[in-house]
Amino acid sequence: MTSELILHYFPDLTQKQKDQFAGLDDLYRFWNSRINLISRKDIDMLYLHHILHSLAIAKVVSFLPGEKILDVGTGGGFPGIPLAILFPDTHFHLVDSIGKKVKVVNEVALASDLKNLVSTHARAEQINDKFNFVVSRAVTRLSEFYPWIKGKFLKDSVNDIQNGILYLKGGDLTDEIKESKLDVTLIPLTNYFKEDYFETKYVVYIPQ
Numbered sequence: 001m002t003s004e005l006i007l008h009y010f011p012d013l014t015q016k017q018k019d020q021f022a023g024l025d026d027l028y029r030f031w032n033s034r035i036n037l038i039s040r041k042d043i044d045m046l047y048l049h050h051i052l053h054s055l056a057i058a059k060v061v062s063f064l065p066g067e068k069i070l071d072v073g074t075g076g077g078f079p080g081i082p083l084a085i086l087f088p089d090t091h092f093h094l095v096d097s098i099g100k101k102v103k104v105v106n107e108v109a110l111a112s113d114l115k116n117l118v119s120t121h122a123r124a125e126q127i128n129d130k131f132n133f134v135v136s137r138a139v140t141r142l143s144e145f146y147p148w149i150k151g152k153f154l155k156d157s158v159n160d161i162q163n164g165i166l167y168l169k170g171g172d173l174t175d176e177i178k179e180s181k182l183d184v185t186l187i188p189l190t191n192y193f194k195e196d197y198f199e200t201k202y203v204v205y206i207p208q
């Protein structure tokens with residue numbers, strides 16, 4: 001799997017974006033050998049399991065220039081780094097409670113010339129700013145996640161889609177959604193991608 005996969009689903013990339021996506025392979029191999037961000041066998045699936053999966057959010061909403069996005073529990077930068085490459089005029093704030101992961105995010109962003117991204121070593125609950133959208137993948141259950149971020153949304157939306165949460169989740173979410181008591185829209189990723197990997201994966205959209 002190479003960055004050609006990204007081009008297949010996002011054919012309008014600029015040369016700079018193509019180079020940024022292609023460069024992620026070496027950067028993540030380098031950092032992953034020092035700090036475990038992605039399992040050793042999954043690093044060969046970087047473009048499918050991590051980069052394309054992150055970009056699924058872009059199939060649901062096109063972020064606009066000037067919009068502010070918070071990525072909660074970004075780990076090694078997913079979904080925030082691929083989205084920041086795709087939307088160079090949108091501001092991304094990536095947070096994680098583990099400092100060494102934030103250091104890697106900073107290094108990858110610097111090496112990728114990503115000027116629209118900041119990353120902070122903090123818990124999501126400590127961030128005192130407001131955003132158009134909160135994105136996230138694989139952090140915790142919705143019922144625990146929602147209280148961390150519910151006060152962090154800008155009131156006015158300029159996007160066709162109302163400000164809110166776009167959470168990448170997989171599997172059977174029936175109990176989790178029921179427990180959260182939130183107004184949730186489940187968008188299956190098989191709507192956009194043909195790879196088996198996406199078969200039980202969704203963007204969970206929660207408008208604010």
Ligand SMILES: C[S@@+](CC[C@H](N)C(=O)[O-])C[C@H]1O[C@@H](n2cnc3c(N)ncnc32)[C@H](O)[C@@H]1O
Nearest residue numbers: 073074075078096097098122123124137138139
């Ligand atoms: C399983 S990892 C997922 C990382 C990344 N989102 C991905 O999909 O590859 C979960 C991450 O959430 C972070 N995390 C958990 N609770 C958090 C909180 N309250 N605020 C910020 N980060 C948090 C952890 O440190 C960890 O890096």
